Amino acid sequence: MQTELLQEARRQVEICNACRYCEGYCAVFPAMHSERAFGDGDLTQLANLCHNCRGCYYACQYTEPHEFALNLPAALAEVRQDSWESFAYPSWAARRVQRSGVLIAVALVLGIAALFWAARFIGAAGGDGFYAVLSHNLMAAIFAPAFLFPLVSLAISLRRYWRATGGGAVRLADIVAAFGAAARLRDLTGGHGDGCNFEDEDRFSHARRVAHQMVMYGFLLCFAATGAGTVMHYLFAMPAPYPVFSLPKGLGLSGGVLLTIGAVWMAALKLRADRRLGAAHAWGAEMGFVLLLGFVALSGLALFALGATSAMPTLLALHLGAVLAFFLLTPFSKMAHGFYRMTALVRDAGRKAAH
């Protein structure tokens, strides 16, 4: 990891640790205040606990023009970003993808092109519905590795993270606590329940928290839809297409709508927020990722609406191409943040239990 980023975070954290006014905002400060000296692993853990709610920035008496020049959300965002890039497997991929929205767009185009190519030159083996364009076996042949590779890559990354931050044995109670915090996005409540500071300086609002949860739950619903379809296909010999009132369609439709609205909202909030309070060079890639997620959801909805028309094969290639790009980019894009955050929350729950 980059020493100058860690050094700057250490300088700021030492000032924060002598002040402690922000203790009530989020999990970062109680974790910080239990230490007196901050190693690289400690700073990495604090950085991954930080949800960039910015409460501490707007409450800070030492922000510029004060000579202490505190900007803790940015300092931690830089360390966090750097940690994701260096723990990624392979890390060169993350270094490129985490810094470039253009690269995400290129991946999207390549994914779509690959699907068009597959549809055109390999095609179907006489299936129904979507399988008339791409056979089920071909879809599985493309997406099974595209799904498994990110999981393997992320597992390696999280192991690296756990080691770097000095994590010990994992307890079930810590995992439960972490899921509880993530399910409510506790660290964007401001501690007082008024929300966070993001799109309008020091005004507290729940906008980012709600938008993020729409994206997260929307994504999980879509994922559950795919899972339900897979189970129905293999276990119950009920291949697609499914009717509107079926588990895969019901989950997928509600998830797609949530995810689309959430992604557009997140992007709009991001445009209004002060960029100097985040990792400066990652802004484009973060925006690219939010838009990619939105595109995945929107193209899925379009497919749902126009699946019976002649636009279906084109829409299918667009949607599946976007999904392919999304999966392959997962360990190297902003998508990885969810996995690191969960790990950091588990680690923090363990710290609290040990105290």
Added chain:
Amino acid sequence: MTQTYDIVVIGGGNAALCSAITAAEAGARVLILETAPKPYRGGNSRHTRNFRCMHSGPLGPLIEEYSEAEYFADLMKVTGGKTDDHLARLAIRTSQDCLPWMQAHGVRFQPPLSGTLSLARTNAFFRGGGKSLVNAYYRTAQRLGVEVRYQAAVTHLELHGDRIERVDYDHRGQSHQVTPTSVIVASGGFQADTDWLARAWGPAAENFLIRGTPYNRGIVLADLLAQGAQSVGDPTQCHAVAIDGRAPKFDGGIVTRLDCVPFSIVVNKHAQRFYDEGEDVWPKRYAIWGRLVAAQPGQVGYAIIDAKSLDLFMPSVFAPLKADTIEGLATLMDLPAEGLRATVEQFNAACGDPSGFHPTEMDSVTTTGLTPPKTNWARPITQAPFYGYSLRTGVTFTYLGLKVDETAQCSTANGPIRNLWAAGETMAGSILGQGYLAGFGMTIGTVFGRIAGREAAAYAN
């Protein structure tokens, strides 16, 4: 400048905002003139963290009970009886109503911060500290239609008979005049004007550090005193604590505090001790050390600890100087090496059995036959490495101010000034003759800010 205002509030901190919000809610058109630019708005309030509050039962974040009698007794202890009984009791009694009022106007509280458990019953901590309180009040004020002008430096209030006729201020290089019906002064003490401090304290004041805003230069205070406004308080009295000598001249705030004194010996530049470092627990003694250090040559002190005490107090923002020998530390700190070694040896020889040492309560682990003694936490300084911090006087705010009555109204020798009220540090000398009680400044500001706003609005209507 064609708009007219019922009320002009001078200053932009807690007292100013409480008065502006109260007046605006009573229907007045209010203009706030804040000298500081927006990032530094809020005066000393941006550095505060809590509010001392009477309560007859659990209230918000506060536990148990803190009665008027106990609160008043705590105040009398620190002021040595130098307080206005009537105004002090008014502030204490009203504080209980203030807490829900603060919450209703956007202030959020939090459980006591780590290291401040001793204040859990008496002081309500602002979530995010004083700047978040200031932010919340500005949001509320602006929603109520209060107009705020930053970098608006008031230069003169024209007092004619028993009325303020005009307010002059500079804004972006231009002079302006406003003629409101009522005026509220809430622009703090004069501590940032080193020349004024030096007139009161002598040249020693040049070595003082100012813990808070550089914008409290007492310009309005001086202007009103020159026109015969009645004053209260002694110009040498102020809230002053011993802070890290490496703190910036202004605005160092909370992170420059040093809590190591009870576990240390403190010497002057001649390596001589000068006061009992272990007289009482630090929260009860930190406010006297500012004056103690101010009385030493060069207005500087040096706290020396050894390795076993390093983790017993809140970390300071500046790392201590560190050496393997006392002489080495003396050299780093520019102290006479022989002298420091002798002082430490003499202290160590006077230490008795340290087995009863208890860092968070008075443990009577004391020296014998030493002058001055160290009456608690007296453990020999023997375990390398040795650490040192320099201490300087950090002034929070001065007490010389405007004399007010129970309606926060100012006066001249001829009687009340009919349309002038004061709130906050600029009138705190009416209550604090000397000494300081943690969180009481915010109580005075909130209580008298609200009174001033109410009275000024009633007069304007």
